[in-house]
Amino acid sequence: xxxxxxxxxxxxxxxxxxxxxxxxxxxxxxxxxxxxxxxxxxxxxxxxxxxxxxxxxxxxxxxxxxxxxxxxxxxxxxxxxxxxxxxxxxxxxxxxxxxxxxxxxxxxxxxxxxxxxxxxxxxxxxxxxxxxxxxxxxxxxxxxxxxxxxxxxxxxxxxxxxxxxxxxxxxxxxxxxxxxxxxxxxxxxxxxxxxxxxxxxxxxxxxxxxxxxxxxxxxxxxxxxxxxxxxxxxxxxxxxxxxxxxxxxxxxxxxxxxxxxxxxxxxxxxxxxxxxxxxxxxxxxxxxxxxxxxxxxxxxxxxxxxxxxxxxxxxxxxxxxxxxxxxxxxxxx
Amino acid sequence: xxxxxxxxxxxxxxxxxxxxxxxxxxxxxxxxxxxxxxxxxxxxxxxxxxxxxxxxxxxxxxxxxxxxxxxxxxxxxxxxxxxxxxxxxxxxxxxxxxxxxxxxxxxxxxxxxxxxxxxxxxxxxxxxxxxxxxxxxxxxxxxxxxxxxxxxxxxxxxxxxxxxxxxxxxxxxxxxxxxxxxxxxxxxxxxxxxxxxxxxxxxxxxxxxxxxxxxxxxxxxxxxxxxxxxxxxxxxxxxxxxxxxxxxxxxxxxxxxxxxxxxxxxxxxxxxxxxxxxxxxxxxxxxxxxxxxxxxxxxxxxxxxxxxxxxxxxxxxxxxxxxxxxxxxxxxxxxxxxxxxxxxxxxxxxxxxxxxxxxxxxxxxxxxxxxxxxxxxxxxxxxxxxxxxxxxxxxxxxxxxxxxxxxxxxxxxxxxxxxxxxxxxxxxxxxxxxxxxxxxxx
Numbered sequence: 001x002x003x004x005x006x007x008x009x010x011x012x013x014x015x016x017x018x019x020x021x022x023x024x025x026x027x028x029x030x031x032x033x034x035x036x037x038x039x040x041x042x043x044x045x046x047x048x049x050x051x052x053x054x055x056x057x058x059x060x061x062x063x064x065x066x067x068x069x070x071x072x073x074x075x076x077x078x079x080x081x082x083x084x085x086x087x088x089x090x091x092x093x094x095x096x097x098x099x100x101x102x103x104x105x106x107x108x109x110x111x112x113x114x115x116x117x118x119x120x121x122x123x124x125x126x127x128x129x130x131x132x133x134x135x136x137x138x139x140x141x142x143x144x145x146x147x148x149x150x151x152x153x154x155x156x157x158x159x160x161x162x163x164x165x166x167x168x169x170x171x172x173x174x175x176x177x178x179x180x181x182x183x184x185x186x187x188x189x190x191x192x193x194x195x196x197x198x199x200x201x202x203x204x205x206x207x208x209x210x211x212x213x214x215x216x217x218x219x220x221x222x223x224x225x226x227x228x229x230x231x232x233x234x235x236x237x238x239x240x241x242x243x244x245x246x247x248x249x250x251x252x253x254x255x256x257x258x259x260x261x262x263x264x265x266x267x268x269x270x271x272x273x274x275x276x277x278x279x280x281x282x283x284x285x286x287x288x289x290x291x292x293x294x295x296x297x298x299x300x301x302x303x304x305x306x307x308x309x310x311x312x313x314x315x316x317x318x319x320x321x322x323x324x325x326x327x328x329x330x331x332x333x
Numbered sequence: 334x335x336x337x338x339x340x341x342x343x344x345x346x347x348x349x350x351x352x353x354x355x356x357x358x359x360x361x362x363x364x365x366x367x368x369x370x371x372x373x374x375x376x377x378x379x380x381x382x383x384x385x386x387x388x389x390x391x392x393x394x395x396x397x398x399x400x401x402x403x404x405x406x407x408x409x410x411x412x413x414x415x416x417x418x419x420x421x422x423x424x425x426x427x428x429x430x431x432x433x434x435x436x437x438x439x440x441x442x443x444x445x446x447x448x449x450x451x452x453x454x455x456x457x458x459x460x461x462x463x464x465x466x467x468x469x470x471x472x473x474x475x476x477x478x479x480x481x482x483x484x485x486x487x488x489x490x491x492x493x494x495x496x497x498x499x500x501x502x503x504x505x506x507x508x509x510x511x512x513x514x515x516x517x518x519x520x521x522x523x524x525x526x527x528x529x530x531x532x533x534x535x536x537x538x539x540x541x542x543x544x545x546x547x548x549x550x551x552x553x554x555x556x557x558x559x560x561x562x563x564x565x566x567x568x569x570x571x572x573x574x575x576x577x578x579x580x581x582x583x584x585x586x587x588x589x590x591x592x593x594x595x596x597x598x599x600x601x602x603x604x605x606x607x608x609x610x611x612x613x614x615x616x617x618x619x620x621x622x623x624x625x626x627x628x629x630x631x632x633x634x635x636x637x638x639x640x641x642x643x644x645x646x647x648x649x650x651x652x653x654x655x656x657x658x659x660x661x662x663x664x665x666x667x668x669x670x671x672x673x674x675x676x677x678x679x680x681x682x683x684x685x686x687x688x689x690x691x692x693x694x695x696x697x698x699x700x701x702x703x704x705x706x707x708x709x710x711x712x713x714x715x716x717x718x719x720x721x722x723x724x725x726x727x728x729x730x731x732x733x734x735x736x737x738x739x740x741x742x743x744x745x746x747x748x749x750x751x752x753x754x755x756x757x758x759x760x761x762x763x764x765x766x767x768x769x770x771x772x773x774x775x
Contacts, residue, residue, distance in 0.1 A: 229496055229499040233494060233502070236447055236486055237486065237566070238484070238517050251504050255504070326503075327504055327550045328503055
């Protein structure tokens, strides 16, 4: 087991190096970099010359766009990244690690709550839909879930905002706190309630988006299990229908569910870029979108490496969970 | 309108592949839904008065009496008549073998007896299955609500399935799956008692290291071991009847013999009956007291093991016997019955076998034959033996025709003893009778 994990981590390091090199090259090759974006207006009205721009680029390390130049820049980034220094964000003017560290928690809170709600809603729904296959319940739940999943996130978010916020006025439209209220520094209960109030719509959006997929996944797996021979054996033993479904069938359905869902856990830190942007919530996704638009290479690198690490960890957790939930799977090497 | 259409489809059937119109398909699925809903509602009733499903046995010596059982599947292409009027009995303490080729309704008959037909698509539509419980009460299982049926499953009638590889739940230990079945039957048992009894059962079915197997997962055992575990699980509640649905089909030959021996010795121990479903005539010959031959959802011949093997009457039964590979007919091509089983969706209203039968005559396409009785136990559904056609001097099929030459009989005799080969024994017997009849003629 220990050996297997060590091997997987070694493999992950290789993957991460490849990923970082690719992302660095792609971001460097973007047609307009951070300096171009910032100085475009000044160059246009003549207050800055092209030499000034080149000097600035030199200063930011964006001047040399040749292959060797990019590689050189990559190794500089790499060496400092290995010592834990991801550099300064051009856009936010602070170390990348501190920006991530500050904004990741709000994203994590939103994603975690949405994740738990998604599990609590869609798994029982999927099981019930499978047990009463082709019933009215099955059809209506499937249609509802698929409709919610099929909508693009910005559209669903806009729809919810329009109905629940603008027309009914139940929830605030945007932001993390009410802009007109001033809260004392530090933690207060009133501030928490206000934040929770603002987070209802984003969490609802994320939950609705993910319910459909998980519900269909549960339903499909449950149906497969319900048609298997050992379920017939369980019935033939004289077990009650609830024991057959909740013990024998559910325990088998759990295998794919647990491995998929546990693989998603690290992803909770990655932020919901579009939803956070639509609701103007300063989460990590929102910050990353702005940084990408502006060509903030240190932040883009830092954020994407963070995502890559989360993905690799997620896959490792998912594979390890197989061993935990399925007695047939054993790690031998 | 709809009816006209369905008739049209019927007519086309014989000439080419028939394609269903969308309208037709919708009509079928709408009707199916309606029918299935009705049947499900009846099965799901709670607190039904016992008198509704009490019955009386025709013969008190029987454990189970199938009476005109119809089990249909309401599929999207139409109603599949998997079991279409099956009647036979399982006497107490006997082994009844049910034979027939794949898809003839053997398994569905046994699943109907357990009320395990995959619903809502599959439903018992007509007929009754009378069962006498250990308390002496006779129930009609076809009418029993699901809740009450649970009392019979496992503790009264137990089932051994065809696929030992997939019939055990892969995520629970063997011990847990055994204990669970027993706990239903003996709720007063403590965990320790459950475990002891389960281990005792494992030992009884010939598992060498029961303590270890008790803690194993199913995937850690071989197919033969798993089938033993299945048998132990079926026996743990002392059932009166064991349904063995092709218990040896998935196992290799050496294990097959062991499992059959085990089943036979187990039957004597619990003093119950076995309904043995198989398509292997060798297994039947070795195990059964009575044989039921099924074809396309109907029983076409029943009799004692001797009657069926020595003087099979129905051309299909004879075809089955001839298509069993045998050492004594080494040089010949293996016989196979020509043609195919008719589609269970559109069954003809005359004999289902007549298009494959070498002995069919004009009347075979007129109606479905009734059972003709040869002895109190031996019956076959074939016009060839009906009295009203006796004056026609029809050519009667006989098993001896296929395997009666003296050389073969000689070959059969020379097979080393201890090797069970039914064909050889039969060949020897029929050769002897052929000699006898020849001398009579002379």
